Amino acid sequence: MLNNILRFQQSLDKRKAEGTLRRLRLQSEGVDFHSNDYLGFAQNKELQNILLQKVIENPQMLSGSTGSRLISGNSDVANSVEHFIAQQHHFESALLFPSGYNANLALFSTLPSRHDTVIVDEQIHRSVHDACQLSNAKKLKFKHNDLEDLENVLKRQEGHCYIAIESLYSMEGDFAPLQEIAAIAERYKASLIVDEAHAFGVFGYGLIEKYELQKQVSAAVVTYGKALGAHGAAILCSETVKSYLVNFASPFIYTTSAQDFQWISIKSGYEFLDQNIELSKKLQDNIRIFRSQNLDSPSAETSPVQAILIPDNQKLKTVQDTLSEEGFLTYAIYSPTVKEGSERLRICLHSFNTEQEIMKLTEIIKEFM
Ligand SMILES: Cc1ncc(COP(=O)(O)O)c(C=O)c1O
Structure with missing residues (x-):
């Protein structure tokens, strides 16, 4: 077991040195550009009340x-x-x-x-x-x-x-x-x-x-x-x-x-x-605003997931850290998780993001391009 623990620790140390160590963090405060809650259902009070009523019954x-x-x-x-x-x-x-x-x-x-x-x-x-x-x-x-x-x-x-x-x-x-x-x-x-x-x-x-x-x-x-x-x-x-x-x-x-x-x-x-199809329309409006900023992306025009190619682990980390300091939550995918040269920032758009938030986010990213 002792040998195994050493091996575990070495693998963890290696990840830490590479800057890829995973940690369980509490949800950070900030504008959500990283969750899969595309339509805001996970924070929708009306839906929560519907569920609460069913539980009471x-x-x-x-x-x-x-x-x-x-x-x-x-x-x-x-x-x-x-x-x-x-x-x-x-x-x-x-x-x-x-x-x-x-x-x-x-x-x-x-x-x-x-x-x-x-x-x-x-x-x-x-x-x-x-x-x-x-x-x-x-x-x-x-x-x-x-x-x-x-x-x-x-x-x-x-x-x-x-x-x-x-x-x-x-x-x-x-x-x-x-x-x-x-x-x-x-x-x-x-x-x-x-x-x-x-x-x-x-x-x-x-x-x-x-x-x-x-x-x-x-x-x-x-x-x-x-x-x-x-x-x-x-x-x-x-x-x-x-x-x-x-x-x-x-x-x-x-x-x-x-x-x-x-x-x-x-x-x-x-x-x-x-009953809320307007939320997916709102999401598409937001995706259009994001796409109008012409960032380098392999993603589809109408996709809520927009990958921005920043092919350099160090630069990618700087972009993500800067966004985080400005209060924007995004997800960076480094090599070797993706092939070297295709490192990217993964942006998830939501129905509840505002135009102002999207413009500010893209403005910061553009400063590094
Ligand atoms: C394409 C795809 N399939 C399956 C899953 C797994 O779904 P769940 O998170 O419900 O386990 C995910 C989630 O990460 C996914 O992105």
């Missing part, structure tokens, strides 16, 4: 579920919220999870068998990589959003392939060419799985709904910890895939279900989203 929903959903932890609420979600997204069925990480872990550790290949976009979320480590399938990467490379990888495979993409990428803030990838998946008889974590809520119910691709994807993941200001996730899929996951997905089976309050807050989030 049924305080039992705050209590623990008492077990796995396969033993004592299932409830009418969980079943009916899943039914509601499936209907909203025009999928045959839905399966709830306590988080998006767990949903991806369940999907990719369970669906692909040892003879299959999972082909992931090189920018796919860490949860998919972790899930693949739990599976017996082979994992290959294709270049980010590169259709030709995806086809080249697909052509070389013999068994069944799964393609894993995000509809809106969380670090780059760009969209996947969803329709084109769906067509390729169809041509190669591959199963397409789409993570809608950052698109859901910002673009209605997500981009699969927008482009009506339900029949062309084997499963989609929507998460509720971002635009919905709640917590949890759902896998949208067919009845057969849901039943297969309920039977074989360890991350679903061997864990205590979340309490009903989590499922109720998700349903309330959907209803609140429908």
Whole structure:
């Protein structure tokens, strides 16, 4: 153990020396340009009061579920919220999870068998990589959003392939060419799985709904910890895939279900989203203001995640520190987390940011360009 502790300490010291040591900090005061609360739902008093009222009517929903959903932890609420979600997204069925990480872990550790290949976009979320480590399938990467490379990888495979993409990428803030990838998946008889974590809520119910691709994807993941200001996730899929996951997905089976309050807050989030579509319009107005400042960014015009390339760890740190001193909270991504030369400041825009805040933020950044 002593040797291990030494090794742990050496790794931590190395990170500290590189300036990449992670620490648990309390939420800092400042203008929020870093959270995923794109529509401000996590601080919306009206939504909080709706939830409070539901708790007062049924305080039992705050209590623990008492077990796995396969033993004592299932409830009418969980079943009916899943039914509601499936209907909203025009999928045959839905399966709830306590988080998006767990949903991806369940999907990719369970669906692909040892003879299959999972082909992931090189920018796919860490949860998919972790899930693949739990599976017996082979994992290959294709270049980010590169259709030709995806086809080249697909052509070389013999068994069944799964393609894993995000509809809106969380670090780059760009969209996947969803329709084109769906067509390729169809041509190669591959199963397409789409993570809608950052698109859901910002673009209605997500981009699969927008482009009506339900029949062309084997499963989609929507998460509720971002635009919905709640917590949890759902896998949208067919009845057969849901039943297969309920039977074989360890991350679903061997864990205590979340309490009903989590499922109720998700349903309330959907209803609140429908009643407040002006918030996503306000968010788009703010994104337009930000984009009008012409900073160097690989992100899409309408994305709430805007990455600003500052390709030098030291300079990036100075920009972020200066912004922080001026009261702006942003997130810097250093190499080696991203490739050297593509270090970036990740800016998240929200419906509640003001024009003045956005202009001041961009003004400071521009001073370093
Ligand atoms: C693309 C993507 N998928 C999945 C997740 C995980 O979702 P959750 O935070 O609900 O576990 C995240 C969150 O970081 C994400 O960005």
